[in-house]
Amino acid sequence: MAVVQKKHGMPxxxxxxxxxxxxxxxxxxxxxxxxxxxxxxxxxxxxxCVEGCPVxxxxxxxxxxxxxxxxxxAYSVISQSSSLPAVCGRVCPQETQCESKCTxxxxxxxxxxxxxxxxxxxxxxxxxxxxxxxxxxNGHRVAIVGSGPSGxxxxxxxxxxxxxxxxxEALHTAGGVLVYGIPEFRLPKAIVAKxxxxxxxxxxxxxxNVVIGKTLTVDELFEQGYEAVxxxxxxxxxNFMGIPGESLKGVYSANExxxxxxxxxxxxxxxxxPVMKGGKVAVVGGGNVAMDAARTALRLGAEKVYxxxxxxxxxxxxxxxxxxxxxxEGIDFRLLNNPVEILGYENPSDPRDPKNGFVRSMxxxxxxxxxxxxxxxxxxxxxxxxxxxxxxxxxxISIGTSPNPLIKDTTAGLEVNKKGGIIVNExxxxxxxxxxxxGDAVTGAATVIxxxxxxxxxxxxxxxxxTNG
Numbered sequence: 001m002a003v004v005q006k007k008h009g010m011p012x013x014x015x016x017x018x019x020x021x022x023x024x025x026x027x028x029x030x031x032x033x034x035x036x037x038x039x040x041x042x043x044x045x046x047x048x049c050v051e052g053c054p055v056x057x058x059x060x061x062x063x064x065x066x067x068x069x070x071x072x073x074a075y076s077v078i079s080q081s082s083s084l085p086a087v088c089g090r091v092c093p094q095e096t097q098c099e100s101k102c103t104x105x106x107x108x109x110x111x112x113x114x115x116x117x118x119x120x121x122x123x124x125x126x127x128x129x130x131x132x133x134x135x136x137x138n139g140h141r142v143a144i145v146g147s148g149p150s151g152x153x154x155x156x157x158x159x160x161x162x163x164x165x166x167x168x169e170a171l172h173t174a175g176g177v178l179v180y181g182i183p184e185f186r187l188p189k190a191i192v193a194k195x196x197x198x199x200x201x202x203x204x205x206x207x208x209n210v211v212i213g214k215t216l217t218v219d220e221l222f223e224q225g226y227e228a229v230x231x232x233x234x235x236x237x238x239n240f241m242g243i244p245g246e247s248l249k250g251v252y253s254a255n256e257x258x259x260x261x262x263x264x265x266x267x268x269x270x271x272x273x274p275v276m277k278g279g280k281v282a283v284v285g286g287g288n289v290a291m292d293a294a295r296t297a298l299r300l301g302a303e304k305v306y307x308x309x310x311x312x313x314x315x316x317x318x319x320x321x322x323x324x325x326x327x328x329e330g331i332d333f334r335l336l337n338n339p340v341e342i343l344g345y346e347n348p349s350d351p352r353d354p355k356n357g358f359v360r361s362m363x364x365x366x367x368x369x370x371x372x373x374x375x376x377x378x379x380x381x382x383x384x385x386x387x388x389x390x391x392x393x394x395x396x397i398s399i400g401t402s403p404n405p406l407i408k409d410t411t412a413g414l415e416v417n418k419k420g421g422i423i424v425n426e427x428x429x430x431x432x433x434x435x436x437x438x439g440d441a442v443t444g445a446a447t448v449i450x451x452x453x454x455x456x457x458x459x460x461x462x463x464x465x466x467t468n469g
Contacts, residue, residue, distance in 0.1 A: 089118025148176025245342025
């Protein structure tokens, strides 16, 4: 039988419709499409796709179940390795990981592994009424700091082995960056909540509104009897450019803007927390977070949204799918441009002027690409005399984040690197005995799946350390 050369397309909302709502853009495969896509898998003996998965999901086995229409069996295979299958199927960059290793992809398009994973997880969540049963307790207690992807993964893996796990979350809703950083139209909050409830059914306790470093310190967790602590607190400290005007009203970090929209319901007609709506919005940056911020601003009513990025489309780091969706929705990409100043309205004679201190424009300079930098990316070089003003009402800075120094500043003997990332060994162990870390708190802002991989690594190390004494 001839191999189907192209992966089956993902049904989506029409751009002109989805640009004005927060419903999920990708609608998911039907059962029929899922089975047909699964049949494209060659079931290779060397299984290169598994090597490309940071959490080592047994991809050929779960796809084999899909071919047979055994969707629950497929979910069972996935859940042996992943605590967040419905999340990973939506937000992981499969195109640079498992799918990039797919043998079929050498000649044709690779198998749509991520879309199949999403289908299996969604089918389970929709049809299965059974909750996982907590295993017999082994008598050991472990604390997890942060309920993002690394923390939830570490918690899930340890809970399955009988550990009594408590997750401490600083915000009022569990999920970390999955709920405050990723918009509803890419990852519905109900999906994250379902994954969290599954972990609770395994016996994981989650305590919200607990800021480790203020409410409790790491040392106090050990004093309370926790034998190991895993830090998965993420990288929630936004970076700024250091240009004039960043303190003006209407300038946001992408973290603040997305948190207000996601958790504080700024998208409501009468929001509890204010956020700039309408007008023209410039998002500075080219990563996935920049795409999320731009597309959120559009849905909040912006009349025009710009992506301002200092390199070309070729160097844009965001996922191709997200860039294509943004372009379809009308986001204006201003490439090879770099901001040098944000300008505001000034009326010193009347401080009551409602525009006093607000953004009115952003001065940019055009760039050209020079020689590659240390990472192999071509360095952007300003073109003298090419400055211009872009009229905007709000600016969202999305140029990356760093780990918050709170835990480092309140934990004696914890070593960090010059960027504030916690230093760990290959097992995720820090400079403190019994203290592990992983995810963005170690690497800086990275992918959900890489954070999950770090959580799994630390869980294995914790289990080995506590089991072997």
